[in-house]
Amino acid sequence: MSRIQSTFSRLRASGRKALIPYLTAGDPDLPTTLGLMHALVSHGADIIELGYPFSDPSSDGPVIQRAVERALARNTRLKDVLGLVKQFRASDQNTPIVLMGYLNPVEHMGYAAFAEAALSAGVDGVLIVDLPPEEAQEPKAILRAAGLDTIFLVAPTTDPGRMERICKESSGYVYYVSLKGVTGAAHLDIASVQANLALLRTHTDLPIGVGFGIRDAESAARIASVADAVVVGSALVSRIALLKPEVSYTPAQLREQIALIAAMRTAMDAR
Amino acid sequence: MSEIKDYSGYDHPNSDHSTYDYPDNRGHFGPYGGIFVGETLMPALEELKRQYARLKQDPAFWAEFDYDLAHYVGRPSPLYFAERLTQKLGGAQIYLKREDLNHTGAHKVNNTIGQALLARAMGKTRLIAETGAGQHGVATATVAARLGLECHVFMGTDDIKRQSANVYRMKMLGANVVGVDSGSRTLKDAMNEALRDWATHVDNTYYIIGTVAGPHPYPMLVRDFQAVIGREAKAQSLAQIGRLPDSLVACVGGGSNAIGLFYPFIADTAVRMIGVEAGGLGLASGKHAATLNTGHPGVLHGNRTYLMTDDDGQIADTHSVSAGLDYPGVGPEHSWLKDLGRAEYAAVTDAEALDAFRVLTRSEGIIPALESSHAVAYAIKTAPLLPREHVMVVNLSGRGDKDLHTVADIDQIKI
Numbered sequence: 001m002s003r004i005q006s007t008f009s010r011l012r013a014s015g016r017k018a019l020i021p022y023l024t025a026g027d028p029d030l031p032t033t034l035g036l037m038h039a040l041v042s043h044g045a046d047i048i049e050l051g052y053p054f055s056d057p058s059s060d061g062p063v064i065q066r067a068v069e070r071a072l073a074r075n076t077r078l079k080d081v082l083g084l085v086k087q088f089r090a091s092d093q094n095t096p097i098v099l100m101g102y103l104n105p106v107e108h109m110g111y112a113a114f115a116e117a118a119l120s121a122g123v124d125g126v127l128i129v130d131l132p133p134e135e136a137q138e139p140k141a142i143l144r145a146a147g148l149d150t151i152f153l154v155a156p157t158t159d160p161g162r163m164e165r166i167c168k169e170s171s172g173y174v175y176y177v178s179l180k181g182v183t184g185a186a187h188l189d190i191a192s193v194q195a196n197l198a199l200l201r202t203h204t205d206l207p208i209g210v211g212f213g214i215r216d217a218e219s220a221a222r223i224a225s226v227a228d229a230v231v232v233g234s235a236l237v238s239r240i241a242l243l244k245p246e247v248s249y250t251p252a253q254l255r256e257q258i259a260l261i262a263a264m265r266t267a268m269d270a271r
Numbered sequence: 272m273s274e275i276k277d278y279s280g281y282d283h284p285n286s287d288h289s290t291y292d293y294p295d296n297r298g299h300f301g302p303y304g305g306i307f308v309g310e311t312l313m314p315a316l317e318e319l320k321r322q323y324a325r326l327k328q329d330p331a332f333w334a335e336f337d338y339d340l341a342h343y344v345g346r347p348s349p350l351y352f353a354e355r356l357t358q359k360l361g362g363a364q365i366y367l368k369r370e371d372l373n374h375t376g377a378h379k380v381n382n383t384i385g386q387a388l389l390a391r392a393m394g395k396t397r398l399i400a401e402t403g404a405g406q407h408g409v410a411t412a413t414v415a416a417r418l419g420l421e422c423h424v425f426m427g428t429d430d431i432k433r434q435s436a437n438v439y440r441m442k443m444l445g446a447n448v449v450g451v452d453s454g455s456r457t458l459k460d461a462m463n464e465a466l467r468d469w470a471t472h473v474d475n476t477y478y479i480i481g482t483v484a485g486p487h488p489y490p491m492l493v494r495d496f497q498a499v500i501g502r503e504a505k506a507q508s509l510a511q512i513g514r515l516p517d518s519l520v521a522c523v524g525g526g527s528n529a530i531g532l533f534y535p536f537i538a539d540t541a542v543r544m545i546g547v548e549a550g551g552l553g554l555a556s557g558k559h560a561a562t563l564n565t566g567h568p569g570v571l572h573g574n575r576t577y578l579m580t581d582d583d584g585q586i587a588d589t590h591s592v593s594a595g596l597d598y599p600g601v602g603p604e605h606s607w608l609k610d611l612g613r614a615e616y617a618a619v620t621d622a623e624a625l626d627a628f629r630v631l632t633r634s635e636g637i638i639p640a641l642e643s644s645h646a647v648a649y650a651i652k653t654a655p656l657l658p659r660e661h662v663m664v665v666n667l668s669g670r671g672d673k674d675l676h677t678v679a680d681i682d683q684i685k686i
Binding site: 053054055056057058059060061062065069072077078079102103104105106107108109129130131132134135152153154155156157158159162166177180181182185 | 297305306307308309310311312313314315453454459460462463466467470471472473474569570571572573578580582583584585586
């Protein structure tokens with residue numbers, strides 16, 4: 001059983017929902033990202049989506065664009081992000097890590113080389129936002145053969161035929177994009193999310209995570225009432241944006257900076 | 272650790288290109304093209320593909336397209352024998368395909384007319400576009416005004432500075448020009464922002480991509496609308512000189528004017544096709560936008576194609592004196608034509624293009640766009656080496672009025 005699967009089955013047994021924060025590796029710098037990853041776990045994060053930077057993040061809103069620009073300004077490479085995961089694994093063997101980003105850096109490294117490096121670093125799953133299932137056959141086969149989960153996105157615009165296809169290609173969990181737009185947008189419509197999740201569940205038994213537009217403890221709790229996992233990205237990244245590079249923050253300072261995650265955890269568990 | 276993908280073993284078709292039929296149903300030109308976008312846009316692209324497949328078979332659609340090209344754009348554009356330039360060069364005969372004479376001053380309008388008809392057929396009320404030099408933005412704002420549609424044009428803030436005349440034209444036409452301040456603040460960033468806007472307003476919005484790039488079906492449909500250039504050039508060659516030309520020359524940024532000229536000639540293998548990329552400060556300097564000359568395959572803006580990247584797969588910053596060629600990718604069909612060996616891709620520098628700008632202006636009284644000046648520069652370099660019987664058709668893709676400020680700045684003249 002993969003680390004992602006066992007995380008979800010443990011949560012299911014205790015009647016809880018997964019909290020999945022997203023952060024961009026190298027923002028503000030790699031040592032602080034490592035500290036933030038541990039702080040996220042101590043706040044109750046179950047899985048971490050770790051963004052590797054790409055110069056042209058065309059599915060992301062301004063908050064994550066800026067985070068990626070900060071990471072690239074410090075020359076954060078895909079291999080550095082894999083190195084970061086390895087460092088994290090040295091002291092945390094339990095929290096699944098999903099790498100999230102765009103296809104070109106992975107394709108440039110080579111799918112096989114990437115799969116091998118990701119696996120040996122301790123990565124559990126990969127979510128490539130500009131890789132729809134139609135074009136994913138070769139990379140998916142290579143990643144899955146290496147034992148990595150492949151997570152695909154479903155959007156509000158996705159019709160039932162595509163939903164079925166996407167669910168079939170997915171492993172670990174399915175990521176439902178809660179709204180039309182880019183990351184960090186504001187107009188979350190719980191009723192429409194709920195209706196689409198019901199439809200999605202007719203196609204898959206995989207856990208369903210919901211992301212885009214979840215900004216506070218209250219919206220996290222509301223999404224947790226209908227989904228298996230709550231993904232929070234821009235709301236977290238906008239807090240990380242206040243941190244400076246080349247500063248040695250204490251664990252307590254980092255936990256304080258992202259207290260939002262603890263508040264989300266509490267609200268989700270109290271529902 | 273980098274392992275550049277090699278597509279050289281890809282299943283190549285027969286060498287005479289008589290059966291050239293691309294893209295396939297999923298938008299692939301050999302290993303290039305395809306659809307690489309976030310899921311939100313996938314259904315919109317499927318819908319566009321369906322609608323275009325339907326309209327492509329509809330004679331009434333093409334009749335309206337042809338009518339608009341004739342009566343609104345002013346087609347056919349002449350194939351003009353540049354006699355004084357030819358004499359000056361003393362070699363090949365230079366013919367100019369005068370896309371600069373189109374309404375709005377460039378070839379871009381051929382495509383926006385076609386896509387606006389598509390948008391209308393699909394019931395979309397809001398048009399968006401990306402633009403580099405501003406020519407595509409102007410052409411989009413123009414058709415939006417004509418059809419009474421809302422129009423938003425995304426443009427890098429660096430390009431807004433160097434193409435201020437076109438920014439003003441777009442505003443006059445009623446378009447909202449949205450400055451894009453991310454990344455390199457040029458064409459590629461404008462395209463990212465247009466994709467984001469489309470994902471957000473996908474229900475009522477039609478995205479008019481200006482070049483033969485982007486996700487399928489854009490590279491195909493933009494090519495189909497621009498192919499009028501090559502069809503006319505072919506008929507005009509036969510009528511004016513009694514045979515096909517020996518070579519075709521066009522500048523390549525994304526490559527829409529070049530594909531437009533080349534496509535109808537692909538099966539005519541005796542006709543050489545040369546795309547001219549922006550060599551910037553020289554290929555050795557690294558400051559250029561000569562993607563097919565120096566890049567390798569990767570994925571950007573919805574398609575697989577040659578790209579300029581660093582060793583981590585990050586898209587490189589490009590440079591060209593011409594905003595319209597300042598793009599780190601290229602249309603996927605050009606990548607395929609390069610691999611097939613059917614088209615060749617050269618590069619000329621900023622300095623050579625600027626020199627060509629002046630030479631054409633003084634020898635023929637035609638002020639070319641800086642983009643088109645790259646094609647002219649290639650002709651100036653190579654025509655003297657070719658025999659006098661050689662007929663070279665150069666695509667004069669746009670006029671240079673928009674570039675007068677740039678050239679004056681370079682000459683340190685205040686206008």
